[in-house]
Amino acid sequence: MTKNKQFHHGDLKTALLRAARDLLDEGGETGVGVRAVARKVGVSHAAPVNHFKDRRTLLTALTAELIDDVRADIDLRLKVAPKDPFVRIEAIATAFIDYGVRHPNRYALLWRYDVVDHESEMMRSRSDVIYELICNEIDILASGRNIDRDTIAIGLWSMVHGYIDLKTVGMFEDRNDSVTGDERPKALIKMFRTVLDNYGLNLSK
Template identity: 30%
Template sequence: MPKSDQPKPKKQYHHGNLRQALIDAGLELIAEGHGAQIDLRKVARKVGVSHTAPYRHFADRNELMAAIAEEGLRNLADKVHRKIETVPDDFLSKLEAFAREYVEFAIAHPQLMREMFSGINTDYDAHPTLRQALLYLFEPLVSTLKQSQAADEIAKTEYVHLTLIIWSMIHGFSALVVENYVIRKSLQGTEAIDNMVHLCVQTLYHGLARKDTL
């Protein structure tokens, strides 16, 4: 994803549009394993601009990291959307697809995942686009959730709360995998992970599948 000349953001200045280039470079550095120790100067160097150029587009390091995290969130959401459309239209299938994609993304991009949920940045009252990205991520899950509630399949608890419960489980497992608190002993490899994701999903499903309110 090099400098794109899409209709939206900036015009054609010196660089093209540096803002996006910096975000992309940041994502690449993270992907290359440079860890959460990304610094403004490395990113600038990678793009080929001076080390203070980013300050024309981001107030400080935190704002760049927030933008990177937000882009990562959108990438995750895209991945989820793509997959979830291909599975049968029942709650369990959608839930399992959501969980599987989420965890898969976390394993594929551990450093990015860490950055995405490493706080401080999460001023998502200030940054409305971040809120938007979150809503986008959960949209397919919420939709099947409501459908399932209408069909008396799962508890009538507020869907926001149900979403949070599901997110907690999936995100928690992802976090523990990313932070290496899991495996080490078990079968290792993807097989054990897949099995665990299945267990988490089953627990969620049977825990939520009630006709009353929790």
């Protein structure tokens, strides 16, 4: 009565988003069309227009949900992580990497500026939260040191995101070396630690 089966369908909006998520997993962004989503829910082809005026707004709403999922996972990991900023930064990074590996289609959608409206407040606020999450740990790490915080944060986030993206494309598949595929992320983060340890000293150069 309160939420279910109150109108024609119940709450179609959440059902549409759930169907959209499934279609995204199955067939990527291309697979989540307005009509396809409606079909999956079992509703007429123009029904979604009442809740999402566009395919763009539908995808944007879905993306917002996905970002919330990532953020929730990060919070979970940070809650059980020790106070050491290094391992907390590593926790954030691995949260992203795990998500990208587990759900490549979802992760790819997050950064599609052509089909998702990142200018919307729904997106901007969520991006800011993620960014501040990273900065928080770096600030703790950098307390008292002369450090270019934003460059480090941007560099770290860029490396993590770029790695997931390039890996998904298949760019790093045949690179044979001493580090096995699954350990590469850890090696990357460990490498970046070098920056965190030494970069502050070089700033005055």
